[in-house]
Every structure is written in structure tokens, then in C-alpha cells.
Amino acid sequence: MTNLNMTVNGKPISIEIEANEYLAAALRYKLGLTGTKIGCDEAECGACTVIVNGTPVDSCIYPALKAQGAEVLTIEGLAQTWAATEPGVATEPGVATEPGVVTEQGVVTEPGSVTTPALHPLQAHFIHQGALQCGYCTPGMLMQSKHLLDHNPNPTTDEIKVALKDTLCRCGAYVAIMNAIQFAAEEMREPNAARQTVIPNLPATKAPLDVIGKPLPRPDAIAKATGAAKYTDDYAFPDMLWGATLRAKFPHAKILKLDVAQAQALPGVRAVLTHHDVPGSKNHGLIYNDWPVLCYDKVRYQGDAVAIVAADTREIAQRALDLIEVAYEPLPVVDNPVDALKPETIIVNDGTGHGNLLKHIHVEKGDIDKGFAEADVIIENEYHSPFYEHAFMEPECSIGRVLENGRIEVICGSQIPYEDRRQIAAALNMEEREVRVRGALIGGGFGGKEDIAAQIHVALLAKATGRPVKMLYSRHESLVSHPKRHATVIRVKTGAKQDGTLVASQATIYGDSGAYASLGDKVMTRAATHAAGPYAVPNVKIDCYAMYTNNPPAGAFRGFGVTQSAFAVESNMDELAHQLNMDPFELRRMNALRIGSTTSTGQVVKESAGLLECIRLVEQEVKRQRDSNLQSPVSKLQSWGFAAAFKNTGLGGGAPDKSAAEVEVFEDGTAEVRSSAAEIGQGLPTVLAMITAEELGLPYENVRVLLSDTDLTPDGGPTTASRQTFVTGNAARYAAKGMREILAETASEYLDAAPAQLTFKDGYVSQNGHKLPFAEIVKRARQENRPTRYLHEYFAPATKPLGVEGDMHFGFSYAAQAALIELDPDTGETHVLKIVTATDIGRALNPLALQGQVEGGIMMCLGNALTEEFIVEKGKVWSDLFAKYKMPSIKHTPEIVSFIVEDEISAGPFGAKGVGEISSIPTTPAITNAIYNACGVRVRRLPVDQDALLLAMRAGKLET
Amino acid sequence: MLRLPPFEYHAPRSIEQAVNLYAQFGGAAMFAAGGTDLYPNMKRRQFTPQALIGLNGIDELRGIVQDNGITIRAGTTLSQVASHPILQSQYSALATAANLVSTPQLRAMGTLGGNLCLDTRCNYYNQEFSWRQALGFCMKKDGEICMVAPGSSRCWAVSSTDCAPVVVALDGRVRLVGPRGERVIAASDLYRDDGILYLGKERDELVTEILLPPADGTKSVYLKLRRRDSFDFPILGVAAALRFASNGEIANARIVLGGVGSRPLECVESARLLMGQKLTRELIGAAAEAAWKPARPLDNTDSTHSYRKKMTRVYVARALEALSEK
Incomplete structure (x- = not known):
């Protein structure tokens, strides 16, 4: 131990520290300054950036002792650096000012500063521009931005891109981040100048109601911008132990021997558990119970958990893992779904009783042979897509505790808290009521936090030791263990008449679902049902095989299988347009789903189908841009590409899709809305607060949101399938309506009017000029012993299983996108210059949050098309570091022109349907179609391989 | 989370x-x-030294001095080099090369001397x-074998420093100080064609200065090639230096590649x-063709x-074109 003296945020600090402790750990675990986040732990993501003696450093690899005598600035001290330059202002945390009313697109009528005294201008503008979503990268992003502005008070967009190019934001809020930095710079240059707050990238949307439709900042934005926001690893408890997991050594092997005696004997080790110590269900799983809590007979992928340890320190836990003896007998590795289906192949997992076949999904409509017989043109191709990684910035973390009455509490970042509770209780052989799952804030999910990670393990260890146990995955562990986006092989055959009318669409899809089912059969079902694209095709036949292999499990990932099939279908459609010598917009328009169309699964589209309008808007904008660019000769390898897509909102397929929310009102004139539904950065609390405020006539700030605590909040169901705004949004809306009716009954006596005639607005209840404060009504309701809480369990419109006539889904969102790319003919490198997008989401409840989802989806699938690939060879993960998983950074951010189509859906809250996934789906094929238009080579394999592309171009080949 | 293995820290x-x-x-x-490279590697246990001798507290390792040519002390950070x-x-x-190394945060920590001594890299090793x-x-x-070329008796890990090809191309020299005194060697002699023993200095010698001629x-x-314009190491680096005589003919030329060998x-x-010669389009093509032949990258980094x-x-052609336009 050495004494470390430094100044942190202006305060002198003296702590005892080991030489191998690094600064991020010292700040977080010794000083409790948990605003500094650890994303990759290897200086590859920038989340841990702090400023040491005026220089930004990655504190995750900066030995704490190097800061001896240094001045360290963390996110917690950022605001005071600004307050110090502005004499007289308070430094107590304040509340962000309400940004006022939108008068026209993007302009908010508020003169002067948006900075409250307790916020640095960067923090304030990040909040108001929507530059933070999950918030996990935000502290590092802000510190790096501060350093930029310290040295360059007026940075250009390019300068911002250089400064922030290695500070990653997986929510993809880069456009908003660039705008926020420039507005902050402007305010810092001229703090007292009057100015309007403009949100430049805000799309035009319908006129707002009192609250709904306004670009309000997130309720958790201040906490996220100041470092006060708490994610799981930010919690600590007295006597807490550190847990660690022994992972499989081989992708497929029999366990011959498992000996933990030496590990148990290591001083400081408090528990070493194996499958023998799992008292209840030995397996877990969201749909199929096929995933061992701790492996017993064999291991099926490299990330399989074999044993777990709890120890006094992380070092001891790590050393204990090295002392566990496991003898394996390696088995043949099944590394692709096509081989997995062959009868001679070894069975990896018999989870469904069909060998390696997790599920065969069959979609049939009309007569496929007749359809192709009628076709004048048939296009048939095979497409390949690899595994992809969510790369959420916050690695998985769970804390297990034994509560006083013997119950078990697990704190974690989960997309499905009630499912966690069920699975924890089953494994521990406890009743569900004996388990409490508390959701912390989640640093990104994108589908990757739906399955169990360490939740059961910490519960087991806490129970075994009687002490709190924390497990925080390293990035390596996160990458090798959690489910991925399915790798696919998709063969698509598209038939059309000479005039472009689609007559037949056939597809065979192999999905690599890896070692365990996760949500594999649902994901591949969505891939199959969307495999004819957003078009009305009379004859359809699709066969999809979701297969077990020895690769990492594949499960939910933004797009849910549709990302893969859309790439195949939209590539075929584009090729068809060229064959027929048709405008690609026109071909899509002719065949687009519209009111009265029938989908591949036999569902008649009855309402809310804005695809035609999406296509029209994108076409109009692309043609306008093309025309206006006529003067400047464009390089011959610059080209536009186009694609369209649709995506279901909600679970569908006959699954009861329900969510519950509770609204409680208080005598201080506030309300709280509660539901166990996850906020993963997408903005659920914003939407729930807005809906509740609208229905109760309260100011937005007067509504608090409590999410994801199975003791305190009712079940909101999974955060998946773009469903939360619709389903939990409706639950909150009906709960608030129910609450309002009770309050209206109370108020009607005092205002001498029928309850239905009362107006709830701006915190008052009124009728004919008479009004009472909302708070007063609540007070009187309580005096009258009326309920002040209202719970509503909402059931979405019923759906039908695949193969049964009727509606498989209660709604779809639609999108059209065009990409302008530039291709370097000497190197094969592709850059996306522009994306024009139009998205039909029913109704924009909050245009700011909506735009964040649109831009983030585009950024994610720009990576899907060009840079990302989760490389697995023979079951061995190669992409086991962030540096080896090449997601786009701010430098890849194209110009994004976004249109919103609001074709309302009658059952949706204020007409809204899902947006989380649809925004990302057309991006990949729009880019690859643009590549074809630029160089004449069809991309059949993702991601675009610039070497292969170059070879094909040189050799005059038509595909790669 | 990954832990640094225990070590003693000394700050001379x-x-x-x-x-x-x-x-x-x-x-x-x-x-x-x-x-910046050492600590992540230590977390992955590529290195487990008993002690680290931190060089940040040594004032005489910092600074850039103009003399006959220019002397850059080895502890100068990459951001200082980039902005000088x-x-x-x-x-x-x-x-340029210093400005293209990894990330802004790491350039503020990383030094020129450190980048010149950067450990070689390989998909199997990192x-x-x-x-x-x-x-x-x-x-x-x-281990015993090379995973890239299992029959090989040597290690093929790749030199991935951005600055080394430049310092070699600029006819730089480096000053080494060790227990047996000090010596100055040509920058090109600082490197060996071996993925393990990749430095042509004794382990106990410290690079203290980089000396560039007038x-x-x-x-x-x-120029640097990498998959994304982000923090990635070079999968190819091209450093080219040309001096033109008053008649426009090339009086001195050096082209050095990084990322294609040990x-x-x-x-x-x-x-x-x-x-x-005078730098014509044809000559650029011929020089680029000649550069292409000796490059023998192996399949052990990103990209094929x-x-x-x-x-x-x-x-190489682009580098020479850039010089013809300068």
C-alpha cells in the first residue's frame, strides 16, 4: 500500500492504495465517485475518461499512483468548473428549466441560456439536444468534450469528430452530441447573449398536445449528465464479496471431472459452487429451459459457466478460478446451422426434443409453384450474415443479497425483471415471492440483456455466503458469454411480372442460434414472416431452420431477425428493379403493403400503414438532392441506394401481450407512474411520464417514474419487439385515466360540475372559469377515503399464432431509407455520406427521443453493413475485445435527413406504435444497394469486405 | 473486470x-x-513484471530541442509531437503519424519513445x-509454437508502431542509455526481424532521445491503413521522405513500410x-510496384x-503523389 495524495474536483484527497490499482477503480470504489464509468477496461471505448492535470486520460488503464500530486477532474466536478467562472451562481444541484413550447420545427421559445446554475453548458445542451440516451458513455463524452472546448472554443464538426472519434456511444447519439457541443461552445463564448434553443435535427411532427408531442428532455437526463445516475456497479454494500465465473475451455466437451477443493482452500474464498449446489432447476431459459445454470454433463459453447466463486477481493476470486480443476473430453464442434441439420451431425443440445433443430418455421400463402410459373422474371440469390454483438457500453453486472427475512434480492440491469425473478426462484428452489429483482439503470441493451447473465449466480452465492455478492463482467467475459444476433444463410427467390408486380416469394433461411435457445425460435420466426419484405405477394413459401450449434447463443438483437431477412429481400428487390429496368422506388411503391393488402402470414392490413408515404418522402428528397447537385460533378463512384422495411410492434403470434402500470397521486400535486419495464436508453420513462402528465393535466416535471422493481412495480413484460411505448404506454395511459376519473368525481362536488365536464390542465382542475389546484383535489380525495392509486393491466389486441388465419401482429411500423455512399475504387473503402429516412411510427410522442431512436438505429446498422462482425471460428470467439469488434464511431456519422410519418394506429397510446427497431432495418440494404449502383457489384455477404469488393470490381464480377 | 497483476511501482x-x-x-x-499499450497487455497477462519503472517523473526525458537538426526526448507525449x-x-x-496513433486520450498519455518500442502484435497473441x-x-x-505459421521456428508478430517507419525514413537515430553507458544507433538498427526479440537494443537500455537530422x-x-478511422493499429503504414535538388530531381528518397512485418x-x-529522377506519374507507378513486391504481410492482423x-x-503511390503536390 502506498499513500496517494491528489486533488479530485478541487478537494485534496489522501488514500492508501496498491500499485496495481488504477485510477478509475480508485475513484469509483475508494472515493465513491461512480460517475466515471468503466466500459471496456482496456482503453478502447473512452467511457472512463477523466481529466488529469488538464489532460484527458483513460482512467481504466491509468495507474492511480501516476496521479500522485495531480489535479483530477471527474464528471462530478464538471459543473463547478463553469460555476467558478460565473461568480455568484449557486453550485447546488438544480432542476433543468422546462424548455417551453415548440412553435415551429425544432425551435423552442425560450430566450437566453438553457443552463441552470448547477450545470455546465455542455451538460445542459447534452440534455436539451437529446445527446444522451442510456447515459453510460455520457460522463466520458462530456469530459472529452470539455477538454476540446478548453482548447478550441469554436470547434467545427470535423474537429469535434476528431476529438471524440474514440469515445464510443452505442446508442448512436452522435448527431445530437455534435450539435450539443457546438451550442455549448456558443454559450460559453457569449454566456449572456439572448438566444433561442434550437434542436436542428428535430423532425417535423404533428402539433403537440399539452405534453404529448413535445421534445422534452428525459426525466433521468440530469442524473445521467452529472454522474449521479446509478447503474448496477455503482451500488455497494457492507461486507460485499466479489464473484467470478469459470467459463468453459472448449466450445463442446464432456465434463469428466470437476474438483473445487483447492479453490475452496484458498484464504479469502467464501464459496465455490458447481451444478451440485443448484438446489432447484438445473437449467434456465426464457422459453426453453435448456441452458444450464452451471454445466453438469457437458459444455456447449466457450462462454458456458462451469463454476462460480465468491471471495473477499476480485484478485482472490480470479486466483480461485485458476485453482478449479476441470477435465474435459473434447467433442466435435458444430460450427454452422447447415451442418447442424445434417442427420450425421453430433447433437449439441436436445432442448426441444428434435436434436439440433430448435425450430422449423414454415410460412405459406397461395401456391408458390403457380406463382413462379406466372413470373416473367425470377431472381434467386443466397445471402450470408455473420454474428453481431450488441456492444452495449455497460458490461453485465449483478448484485445478490439476502434480505432480513431470508428473501433474496438481485440488483441488475435486466430487460425483463419478472422473467429474471421467475428464473432465479426456479434455480434456487424458492417461491417467486421470496425473490425481489430490482432494476438499476441500464447502460444499453439492444436485446442483449433479455437473457440471464449473472443474476442466478449472485443469488446462489449470496445464499451460500449470507453476504452481498457482486459480479461484474469484464468486456471479454461479456463478449464471449451473452447471446448475439443470429448468423444466417438466406436463400431468396423472387418472381415478378414484367410490369413489376410481385407474384411469388420463396425463402430458405438457416439461423445459427448457437448453444442455447434463448429467443432463437421467436427471432427466426420474425425473420421468416418478414422474409417477403413489406410487400403484398400472393404466393409465398418460407422455410426457416433455427439450429443449435456450438457457437455463442443467439437471441434478441434490435431488429429481431428482420435485419437479416431485410438485407436479403431488399437486395433481391433492387436487383429485380434493375432487371426490369424499373425505378427502384416505383417497384417498391407498386408492391408496398397498404390498407387492404394481405401479408405473407395472411394478415389483412386494416390501418396505420404509412409505407407509401415513407417511400414518397424519401424519393422526393433524394430526387431533390440529386437535382440540386447537378452543378458539382459527382465522382462516378458516388451513388444512392434505396430500401424499405417493416417490423411488427409487440410480441404477436398469439402470445398474450400485456403490461401493467400503476399511477399514484400525491398531495403535493405530483404523480408517480410505476411499471417493471426496462429503460435501456430508449426513453421509456420519458414516454410514461408524458402520457401520465397528459392524462392528468399535470406539468411533465410533476410526474416521477419508478421502473423495474418486482416488489414495488407491476409487471410490464419484456422490453423487446418495440413494444413498450405501445403496451406499457397504454397501461400507464389507462391507469392515469382511471385515476383521473376518481379525482374528477372528487372535484365535481367542489366545482359543481359533472365529472366528464371537468378539464385537467397545467396542474389545475377547472370548469367554467372555476378551478382548483390538482394538489387540493388529491388532498380532498384522501380525506374522502378515495383511492389515490390506480393499477391498470393492459392487454394488447389479441393476435393469432403463425399458420392460423387472422392477425399475427396487432401493428407494424414501416420505414424507407436511401443511402448516399462514396466508394474508393482503389481501396474498396465505402463511406456513407448521407442517409435520408422516413419512418412511420404512428404518432411521435416525443420527437426528441424519437429522433434519437432513428439516428441510433441508423448508426447501428451502418456498422452492420460496413464494419462490424463478431468473428467466431470453430466455436472460438475471436472478437473478444472491443478493439476487435469494429463498431462505428462519431467519425462515421453521415448527414441524416429524417422524416416522420404519423399514420396513427387506433389502439396505440395517442396513435403511437414501435420505433426502436424499424429505424435500423433498411439501413444495411440501402447501403449495399448503393454500393451496387456505384460499382456494379452485388454484396451477398455481410459485412462488406473491401478486399472482396475490390477483387470483384477488378475481375468484372457481379457479386461478392 | 480485468485486474492488473500485482507489481511494485517505482518512480525515479x-x-x-x-x-x-x-x-x-x-x-x-x-x-x-x-x-497505454503496456497496461492493457498486463491486464491480459502478456506481461507480469515484478516491478514497473515509471518514467513520467523524469524531467530530462521530456521536451523537444532544436539543434543542428531536432532532438525529441523519448518521454515527449504523442500529442506534443503531433502539435509541435x-x-x-x-x-x-x-x-502526422503521432496524430494517428490510437485515441486522443491515449496520445496524451503515450510517448514517442513508447511508440517506437511498441510490442509487436498478432491475432493469437493479443x-x-x-x-x-x-x-x-x-x-x-x-508457448512453443507459432499459431500463424505452425511450422515456423520464428515468431511473426507484426511491428505496429506508426512512428517507427517515419523515424527510419527521416534517417533518425536514437540515443540509448544503459548500465554500460550510452550509445547512439540508427533508428533502423533499433529493430530486428523477429516478433519476440523485435528490438535491436539490450533490454536494460532505455531509449532517451530521438535525433532527427536537419x-x-x-x-x-x-499514410495509415486501418479498418475504421478510429483507434485501430495500422494494418499498413507508409512513410515516405523525399528531398528534391534545385533542378527538381530527387536527391534523396526513403520509403518505409509499417505493419507488414516484424x-x-x-x-x-x-x-x-x-x-x-523527376517525380512523374510513371515513376510513381514504378516505385509503387517495386514497393509492393517485398511486402509480405501474414494473416495475423485485421483484414486479409x-x-x-x-x-x-x-x-505508396498515394504517398508519392502527396509529396509531388507538396
């Missing part, structure tokens, strides 16, 4: 102290300058400990073709080796 105040400390540990210590006006104007390839343990260790650390009108450029690779034939080899020709 002078070069002499640093070198003496190193000698005391008899090979069990490592020098740590910026540590004389380096930017007269040795611009070096400022992996987390448990990954290497599961697959079997390679000869560069804890620019004397030499124009230089550095050491910076000098394109001798390309330089020979350029000498005494065939692509990296092909890009050698494109990037």
Missing part, C-alpha cells in the same frame, strides 16, 4: 536512477512510459489470458528507382494479408 527522477533500478531487478522489471510547429512544418510525416489458455499459448508468450528541404508524408520494412528498390499487400502499392 532521473535517467540514471531509472537505469540503475532496472539493473537491480535483473530483468524482472519493465520500463513504463505512457503505459517545427515538426509539423519540417518533419510533417512524424507529426488476446485475453483465458482465451490463450484455452487455445494453447503461442511462442511469443508461454530537414534540409526534405518533404515527408505518412520490423519496419525499407523499400530499397523503390528508393533506388526514385534517386536522380492479400489486401494489405495490394494496398501497399496503392498507398
